[in-house]
Amino acid sequence: MPSFTPQTKDMQFVLHEVLNAPAQDIPGYDELDRDFTAAVLEEAGKLASEVLQPLNAVGDTEGCVLENGVVRTPKGFKDAFDMMREGGWTALDCDPDYGGQGLPYLVNTAVGEMMSASNMAFNMYPGLTHGAYSAIHAHGSDAQKATFLPKMVTCxxxxxxxxxxxxxxxxxxxxxxxxxxxxxxxxxxxxxxxxxxxxxxxxxxxxxxxxxxxxxxxxxxxxxxxxxxxxxxxxxxxxxxxxxxxxxxxxxxxxxxxxxxxxxxxxxxxxxxxxxxxxxKGMRAMFTMMNEARIGVGLQGYAQAVVAYENALAYAQDRLQGRDITGAKNPDGPADPLIVHPDIRRNLMDQKSFVEGARAFAFWGANLIDRAHRNKDADADGLISLMTPVIKGFLTDKGFEMATNAQQVYGGHGYIEEWGMSQFARDARIAMIYEGANGVQALDLVGRKLSQDGGKHVMAFFDMIKAFCKEHDGDEMAAFITPVKAASKDLQAAGMYFMQNGMKNPNHALAGSYDFMHLFGHVCLGYMWARMAKAAQDALAGGASDVAFYETKLATARYYLARQLPMTATHLARIQSGADTVMSLDAANF
Known part of the structure; x- marks a missing residue:
């Protein structure tokens, strides 16, 4: 059966060494010191790994049953739900005026990753409640808030x-x-x-x-x-x-x-x-919930990849199959472990580089939400609006891909239900569809978000990448900066293609929108890996004791930038091929 171990050390790295959360000028962030976030993540991790994860397979096999007009949830779900409520986990970032704890959304995101990775179906119950709470909180009357929110905060x-x-x-x-x-x-x-x-x-x-x-x-x-x-x-x-x-x-x-x-x-x-x-004006209010949900679904996508990768890695280290072509690594055994083989390494590195990059991307997005809401920062609000379809679309597409990659490590056992890997793939699949199918996310990105506020926010994103590259190019970071610069230029070239051709024929933009969303996603993860590489280099230069952790970060960054980020060129070539080949067939000829 699968297991789940919360990646709290990596979360702490992103929170404190990449984002440097406590030093940010966002109200409430000064309380996010290492000891506090460590305590929160440790306790949330216990609930996720000890209570929710064991129920994941139960929920998958039992499902829900409709009896006399009432839905019965799988065995153990209600007790676990009571534990989550009583522990205050449903109220982390909710308004204290209605019984919430008032913590930043960033903390809720870190906790949410563990809950989704351990039991995605279960975590949807409090997750949807949080979205409904947010819509009522933003658009409801004072009487509606007083009536509904306190009970929704506690679930x-x-x-x-x-x-x-x-x-x-x-x-x-x-x-x-x-x-x-x-x-x-x-x-x-x-x-x-x-x-x-x-x-x-x-x-x-x-x-x-x-x-x-x-x-x-x-x-x-x-x-x-x-x-x-x-x-x-x-x-x-x-x-x-x-x-x-x-x-x-x-x-x-x-x-x-x-x-x-x-x-x-x-x-x-x-x-x-x-x-x-x-x-x-219902869509205005509903979009408060939908935009939050889309970011939450992006988190679901990579969270399933997180737990699938953990189990695939353990299997590859334990399963004996074949001999290393360069010489036996387990000479006393009948065969070497799977992880010695280059193609297994490639598969696992694809997964590792994605999940750690996606975590940094999601946490950065949560950071922007906090800045937008707590600082009333219009620029941050515009930037996270631009990023929302990328977070939702790219992370769920790649999250499903990585869940099936993890399944592949198992060979035939990955297709057998008793190993549990198929559930991760089956659960991850819905994330590409609900809260706006990913094709719609791509259309939203190209059709609305790029031109929002006169293109101000996408230009701000390019300026941010350019400033980071300029600040760190020419030193030990050059190997990490060069591929990010090249990928950013591909993204700008794609945007220029849309500007030059989209007005003449909108199909030229729409036919390239899905590739653009993925191109954008790769640039975002490339940027995150460059930031993580800088943080790792700083830690090593400062005499960090856990040398292996930071050297592993640098090696994984190099992998993503060398093996995944070059996909931006492929996506750009597809975009620049236009809509003619896409639209050439009459509908009757498909």
Missing amino acids: EWTGTMNLTEPHCGTDLGLMRTKAVPQEDGSYKVTGQKIFISAGDHDMSENVIHLVLAKIPGGPEGIKGVSLFIVPKFLVKEDGSLGERNGVSVGKIEEKMGIHGNSTCVMNYDEAEGYLIGEMH
């Missing part, structure tokens, strides 16, 4: 987001769910939503659904969509629970993975709902 009540309908997914303007206004200011919500993660379960007293619906007489399309709070149980004025609302589970979806999470068809039959924010 006594959990939350969902309800967007998709049987006939519409990405094109939400086609939705049919309606909300009819009532004399008391509430609405009667009627319609059906599908693919609703954590739509119902037996681990909380109430489920607070955030539902997109149209108010009759409003504008057509997406401009007529509003957002509503629709609780499973109505809430009385004193805060206690009242009667069951007109919302029910039609069925639980049978899925490829994340079986431990209840993905439901939700039926709304004149359910009582309450408008959040302005009428017909």
